[in-house]
Amino acid sequence: MRKKSALSKLGERTKAPPISWLMGLTLMNPKWISLAAGFTDDESLPVTKTRALIEEVLSSRKPGANALQYGATNGDPELRRLTAARLREQDGARGGANYDAARTIITNGSQQLLYMVTEALCDPGDIVLMEDPTYFVYLGIAQSHGLRCRGIRLEEDGLDLAHLERVLDELKRRGQLPQVKMLYLVSYYQNPTGITTSTAKKAGALELLRRYERAAGHPIYLLEDAAYRELRFAGDDVASALAVKGAAERVIYTGTYSKPFATGVRVGFGVLPEAVLAIVSRIKGNHDFGTANLLQHVLARALTSCQYGQHLGVIQRRYAQKARVMMAALREHFPAPVQWQEPKGGLYIWARLPERMKSRAKSRVFKQAMARDVIYVPGELCYCEDSTRAKPNHEMRLSFGNASEAQIREGIARLGKVISNQ
Amino acid sequence: MRKKSALSKLGERTKAPPISWLMGLTLMNPKWISLAAGFTDDESLPVTKTRALIEEVLSSRKPGANALQYGATNGDPELRRLTAARLREQDGARGGANYDAARTIITNGSQQLLYMVTEALCDPGDIVLMEDPTYFVYLGIAQSHGLRCRGIRLEEDGLDLAHLERVLDELKRRGQLPQVKMLYLVSYYQNPTGITTSTAKKAGALELLRRYERAAGHPIYLLEDAAYRELRFAGDDVASALAVKGAAERVIYTGTYSKPFATGVRVGFGVLPEAVLAIVSRIKGNHDFGTANLLQHVLARALTSCQYGQHLGVIQRRYAQKARVMMAALREHFPAPVQWQEPKGGLYIWARLPERMKSRAKSRVFKQAMARDVIYVPGELCYCEDSTRAKPNHEMRLSFGNASEAQIREGIARLGKVISNQ
Numbered sequence: 001m002r003k004k005s006a007l008s009k010l011g012e013r014t015k016a017p018p019i020s021w022l023m024g025l026t027l028m029n030p031k032w033i034s035l036a037a038g039f040t041d042d043e044s045l046p047v048t049k050t051r052a053l054i055e056e057v058l059s060s061r062k063p064g065a066n067a068l069q070y071g072a073t074n075g076d077p078e079l080r081r082l083t084a085a086r087l088r089e090q091d092g093a094r095g096g097a098n099y100d101a102a103r104t105i106i107t108n109g110s111q112q113l114l115y116m117v118t119e120a121l122c123d124p125g126d127i128v129l130m131e132d133p134t135y136f137v138y139l140g141i142a143q144s145h146g147l148r149c150r151g152i153r154l155e156e157d158g159l160d161l162a163h164l165e166r167v168l169d170e171l172k173r174r175g176q177l178p179q180v181k182m183l184y185l186v187s188y189y190q191n192p193t194g195i196t197t198s199t200a201k202k203a204g205a206l207e208l209l210r211r212y213e214r215a216a217g218h219p220i221y222l223l224e225d226a227a228y229r230e231l232r233f234a235g236d237d238v239a240s241a242l243a244v245k246g247a248a249e250r251v252i253y254t255g256t257y258s259k260p261f262a263t264g265v266r267v268g269f270g271v272l273p274e275a276v277l278a279i280v281s282r283i284k285g286n287h288d289f290g291t292a293n294l295l296q297h298v299l300a301r302a303l304t305s306c307q308y309g310q311h312l313g314v315i316q317r318r319y320a321q322k323a324r325v326m327m328a329a330l331r332e333h334f335p336a337p338v339q340w341q342e343p344k345g346g347l348y349i350w351a352r353l354p355e356r357m358k359s360r361a362k363s364r365v366f367k368q369a370m371a372r373d374v375i376y377v378p379g380e381l382c383y384c385e386d387s388t389r390a391k392p393n394h395e396m397r398l399s400f401g402n403a404s405e406a407q408i409r410e411g412i413a414r415l416g417k418v419i420s421n422q
Numbered sequence: 423m424r425k426k427s428a429l430s431k432l433g434e435r436t437k438a439p440p441i442s443w444l445m446g447l448t449l450m451n452p453k454w455i456s457l458a459a460g461f462t463d464d465e466s467l468p469v470t471k472t473r474a475l476i477e478e479v480l481s482s483r484k485p486g487a488n489a490l491q492y493g494a495t496n497g498d499p500e501l502r503r504l505t506a507a508r509l510r511e512q513d514g515a516r517g518g519a520n521y522d523a524a525r526t527i528i529t530n531g532s533q534q535l536l537y538m539v540t541e542a543l544c545d546p547g548d549i550v551l552m553e554d555p556t557y558f559v560y561l562g563i564a565q566s567h568g569l570r571c572r573g574i575r576l577e578e579d580g581l582d583l584a585h586l587e588r589v590l591d592e593l594k595r596r597g598q599l600p601q602v603k604m605l606y607l608v609s610y611y612q613n614p615t616g617i618t619t620s621t622a623k624k625a626g627a628l629e630l631l632r633r634y635e636r637a638a639g640h641p642i643y644l645l646e647d648a649a650y651r652e653l654r655f656a657g658d659d660v661a662s663a664l665a666v667k668g669a670a671e672r673v674i675y676t677g678t679y680s681k682p683f684a685t686g687v688r689v690g691f692g693v694l695p696e697a698v699l700a701i702v703s704r705i706k707g708n709h710d711f712g713t714a715n716l717l718q719h720v721l722a723r724a725l726t727s728c729q730y731g732q733h734l735g736v737i738q739r740r741y742a743q744k745a746r747v748m749m750a751a752l753r754e755h756f757p758a759p760v761q762w763q764e765p766k767g768g769l770y771i772w773a774r775l776p777e778r779m780k781s782r783a784k785s786r787v788f789k790q791a792m793a794r795d796v797i798y799v800p801g802e803l804c805y806c807e808d809s810t811r812a813k814p815n816h817e818m819r820l821s822f823g824n825a826s827e828a829q830i831r832e833g834i835a836r837l838g839k840v841i842s843n844q
Binding site for chain 2: 004005006007008009010011014015016017020039040042043045046047048050051054055058059061064065066067068069070071108109111112115119120121122123126137140141144181182216217218219220221262263264265266275279282283285286287288289290291292293294295297
């Protein structure tokens with residue numbers, strides 16, 4: 001008799017990440033040009049800065065020992081204070097409880113916070129609304145928790161509010177609003193499309209969610225994932241949903257210091273409504289009762305010493321340059337019917353091929369690209385399982401984060417040939 | 423109409439940790455002598471060592487950038503290799519797949535691994551066997567996941583195997599074995615009792631679990647939490663359950679570099695059966711796709727440079743001294759009927775008052791201790807909810823980890839007076 005597994009339902013549901021095979025292949029083929037990885041730029045990693053900051057943090061016995069001891073579950077009080085103050089300034093906000101340090105929490109990258117918020121709010125069968133397409137690691141979280149997803153279309157300035165309303169309306173008619181827990185929104189230079197949702201649209205989305213809450217019977221949260229906010233290299237910053245009137249009890253904001261500073265120093269943060277923070281904080285207690293104190297002290301020191309701000313300038317210029325290189329290569333090598341939008345921040349360009357030209361892992365395009373030692377993330381992987389539509393299958397996420405300028409030029413040139421040959 | 427909450431079932435179940443009120447009180451009363459905190463010794467934290475190690479890790483551009491970039495979800499390959507090799511040596515094992523680096527994973531403290539293993543294996547209603555008493559943060563994990571717990575009594579050399587067998591037998595008769603997923607065992611200098619379970623008993627436990635698997639219909643795992651293993655200051659090391667024949671597919675071993683090195687550098691690890699590792703690794707991908715690379719590189723450097731080993735010597739002598747101070751104070755100040763066992767490692771002494779003398783938070787003993795500015799962890803908090811017995815309520819966990827020698831002497835003297843006055 002074959003034994004049944006001892007796995008939980010979550011254990012059985014949790015699938016391998018859709019790009020793990022891609023990452024495995026890349027590791028085995030170090031000469032490949034990867035435009036797939038979401039890794040950040042190697043050359044600008046602040047090696048000297050970090051060494052100097054840690055030397056400062058550990059330069060004398062008492063503060064040094066503090067940094068090497070356990071800290072509080074919700075994070076280092078100084079880093080929480082700095083985080084709240086910084087957000088308030090970025091949002092151009094005068095005050096308001098939304099930017100209270102007591103509402104912040106420090107986590108292992110913002111990824112951990114996305115996970116814990118989902119744990120805190122969602123049961124199997126619950127529904128999460130999200131951009132169509134969206135961050136594929138979040139799709140893994142949703143899938144492992146047995147959630148149903150509904151994709152909301154994107155326009156050039158972000159979420160399509162008319163579509164959001166139609167979806168909410170349909171869920172209401174079907175009596176499914178009680179299962180709707182939140183709208184997950186990657187609001188800045190979105191992964192994968194690069195699109196930013198305007199503050200006006202965030203306000204509109206919040207208003208819509210609020211309008212359907214009565215039928216839901218409970219709050220519907222806006223989970224704003226601002227992971228790429230600081231990787232802005234053109235245009236103005238946009239206020240977060242926290243700045244919208246009435247946001248205090250409905251907006252869950254997540255951000256990170258990892259991507260803008262160093263991804264090997266994993267420190268994320270969030271601002272949450274009190275009721276949600278109370279639960280997430282307990283879950284954090286069970287996960288790990290606090291993010292490594294040393295990393296938090298390094299970040300706090302980086303923020304107060306202006307090293308963080310200086311480094312931000314460096315990487316913003318660096319990504320601007322790499323984005324320009326990718327744009328120029330796209331214009332030179334990609335045939336006319338392929339479309340893309342110029343990014344103003346983040347790490348990605350989203351290329352849309354003609355619909356007849358498939359881009360998924362088993363497509364000719366993907367295979368021919370691999371044969372030329374170039375890989376990208378097939379757009380299909382960024383779409384949730386939404387039974388109301390087929391997954392688009394003619395797009396590619398092209399990352400200019402980790403590849404060198406020479407690799408970007410060469411990679412795009414080879415991809416251009418592949419596409420032109422279809 | 424009052425709105426219902428939008429919380430998940432897990433969110434609703436997840437309670438505040440039982441000692442959070444105690445920690446809050448301690449923070450507000452910095453002059454209190456806390457024999458409650460599980461914090462480690464401040465004075466021996468390796469401030470200078472860590473600074474030097476990080477300087478080395480970040481001394482040149484390329485390895486420095488590697489440490490500051492994202493790493494692999496399962497952890498830095500070098501640290502995984504070192505971890506497996508070290509465990510093999512500690513266990514005096516010659517080889518065997520159990521100590522294969524491919525079976526290891528690096529996590530945010532071993533706490534995260536306890537959480538993920540529970541997620542991977544347990545559904546609400548499932549049963550976990552555990553020591554009676556056990557690590558109270560694990561009780562929080564179990565409770566938040568809606569698990570049922572059965573406490574297994576402890577003897578001087580660890581788990582009471584006869585009791586384990588009776589419990590398994592009873593669960594079998596009731597048809598509840600299919601819900602039994604694992605035995606959670608804090609095997610070295612246990613938190614809270616200081617008891618170590620012998621290798622022979624681990625082998626016995628594994629054999630028992632194996633015997634009941636047929637009726638369970640699936641594997642029943644032994645989750646060995648070795649968090650305090652390296653804080654040994656007397657007696658010989660004891661081989662882990664990994665060294666037991668047939669362990670490869672049933673033992674989940676968790677350990678940590680945080681307590682022995684620096685708790686602000688949160689790096690834990692585990693060795694898992696392949697089938698479980700595959701799932702836990704995916705869950706880790708959803709949690710945070712990898713522990714901060716910088717911390718892992720620091721630990722790998724500490725291990726290879728022998729700084730880790732040297733520091734271990736330092737803290738082992740330090741805790742030995744603090745344990746001696748506490749033992750001497752107990753002998754001097756605690757009245758005769760109070761019993762305890764001399765610790766050979768770890769951070770705790772478990773004092774058993776006469777049964778009539780209650781120790782819980784609302785007891786006279788606890789209140790009078792607080793009035794004298796001393797706190798301990800009421801033993802009751804370390805017992806799981808097990809409907810087959812009442813929770814013992816006459817014990818105290820006394821930690822010599824964080825308090826200074828003077829505080830230990832004074833704290834125990836004051837507690838002794840409180841107890842003598844009952």
